[in-house]
Amino acid sequence: MHERRNFLSRFAVALVAFVGLALAVTAAPAQTTAGAAAKPAAKAAAKAARQPLTGTPTLVRIERSGVLRVGIAINAPFVMHDKQGQAIGYSVDLARQFAAAMGWKLELVETSWPNLFSGLRSNQYDMIVSGLSITPQRALGVLFSDPVGEFDIRVVANRDRLPAGGLAELKQLANPKVGALEGSLTADFARRALPANAVVSVATESAALADLLAGKLDAYVAEAPLPQVMAQVHDARLRLLDGAPLARTAHGIALRIDDTALLRVVDAWIVYEHASGWLAARHDYWFKGTGWAEQL
Numbered sequence: 001m002h003e004r005r006n007f008l009s010r011f012a013v014a015l016v017a018f019v020g021l022a023l024a025v026t027a028a029p030a031q032t033t034a035g036a037a038a039k040p041a042a043k044a045a046a047k048a049a050r051q052p053l054t055g056t057p058t059l060v061r062i063e064r065s066g067v068l069r070v071g072i073a074i075n076a077p078f079v080m081h082d083k084q085g086q087a088i089g090y091s092v093d094l095a096r097q098f099a100a101a102m103g104w105k106l107e108l109v110e111t112s113w114p115n116l117f118s119g120l121r122s123n124q125y126d127m128i129v130s131g132l133s134i135t136p137q138r139a140l141g142v143l144f145s146d147p148v149g150e151f152d153i154r155v156v157a158n159r160d161r162l163p164a165g166g167l168a169e170l171k172q173l174a175n176p177k178v179g180a181l182e183g184s185l186t187a188d189f190a191r192r193a194l195p196a197n198a199v200v201s202v203a204t205e206s207a208a209l210a211d212l213l214a215g216k217l218d219a220y221v222a223e224a225p226l227p228q229v230m231a232q233v234h235d236a237r238l239r240l241l242d243g244a245p246l247a248r249t250a251h252g253i254a255l256r257i258d259d260t261a262l263l264r265v266v267d268a269w270i271v272y273e274h275a276s277g278w279l280a281a282r283h284d285y286w287f288k289g290t291g292w293a294e295q296l
Helices: 002-019 040-049 057-065 090-102 113-121 167-171 185-193 205-214 226-233 260-276 278-287 291-295
Strands: 026-031 067-072 105-110 127-133 142-144 149-158 178-181 199-202 219-223 238-240 247-256
Touching: 057 067, 057 260, 067 090, 067 113, 090 105, 090 127, 090 260, 090 278, 113 127, 113 247, 149 167, 149 185, 149 205, 149 226, 149 278, 178 185, 178 205, 185 199, 185 219, 185 247, 199 205, 205 219, 205 226, 219 226, 226 238, 247 260, 260 278, 278 291
Parallel strands: 067 105, 067 127, 178 199, 178 219
Antiparallel strands: 026 105, 127 247, 142 247, 149 219, 149 238, 149 247
């Protein structure tokens, strides 16, 4: 039990440290593809069967160059860095598997969360695969793929301020302070569920954890599995709020608004990997276990 607690503690520290990074836009080196690649003969046959492409410039350029550029930003456990500084996470696995399936070389382009959409619009990369929630407002500016997963939004609370209860009890606190990541969909959900003046924007999730433990925040709203991990590691100080999740969100891959041909390819791949069971297996690995924390 002591060894498990030490492991979880190291995991939580690494998790929030990586989530808290605000990185400048940099082009990462081309990444090697992960997962089982198609057999060479099958790849060659599939390549030969493709017809010349016209219309959508992005898909034409990718086919001609053989390089897929994917925008990512730190967002655990969707995008993180391992001990060697390499990108890992659920979204990174998706990008690598898609590129491998299409026979393209993958280039991960790392940016900060606020710059994800502007980087896509300015053609710094061809798509965003970074734990991005699908919303109608975002769909005004980008094309979203079919969902690649659905995720709970939960609340973790400071035990001293809220020793028991759920959302109703949180609302009854005198001048509650509930943190949420600035500019995130979780902040929008928090403002819907709580008085607007109760929601405090935080710049990084590592800062949020520090403020939550210090009592500067009464609670914190985030996507699973971060709230569960915080509560598990710091169970003497923190607890997961009782009751159902605050909300549930679906994630998709984002493309430029006119890239409909590329979108058809992405959606076909998602259907294929849903049917194959690969998407479910990767979801379970990243969201139902903590074995991946040993890489951090």
